[in-house]
Amino acid sequence: MARPYSYDLRQKAVEAVLNGAKLVEVSExxxxxxxxxxRWLKMWSESGDYRPKQNYQKGHSAKITDLEEFRQFVEANQSRVDAKRNGSHSRGKSYNRWSSP
Structure with a gap:
């Protein structure tokens, strides 16, 4: 994910627009x-600030929140896990990259 623009840059850009510069000129x-x-001008009008969001995570959390549910999932899919560990190919053929064909 791209890093947010710095607060200093946001401040300068918003102040330029508030002082009468056109959006196109400031963006260039x-x-x-x-x-x-x-977005920053909207944030400024709504809250009086335009700081980047802190502790914002996009997408799903990778954290397991319900351990019992996770255990049930693993038990239900154990054969697939074992097949992966044993080197089975997705088409049911045994596959081992270290052995000769």
Whole structure:
């Protein structure tokens, strides 16, 4: 994931627009698209700040929250896990990359 723009850059860009510069001019000056500027201006009007979100995770958490449910899942899929460990190929053929054909 791309890093958020710095607070300093956000501050300069938003202040430039608030002081009368056009979005297109500011976006070209700072080398960015207009969309982040529009978001920051919206954030500024709603909350008075335009800091990047902290502790924001996009997508699913990889953390196992219900250990018992996870155990049941593993038990239900044990044959697939064993097949992977033993080197079985997805088409049912035994596959071992270290042995000769």
């Amino acid at each position: 000056l700072f080398g960015m698209s207009r969309r982040p500027l529009q």
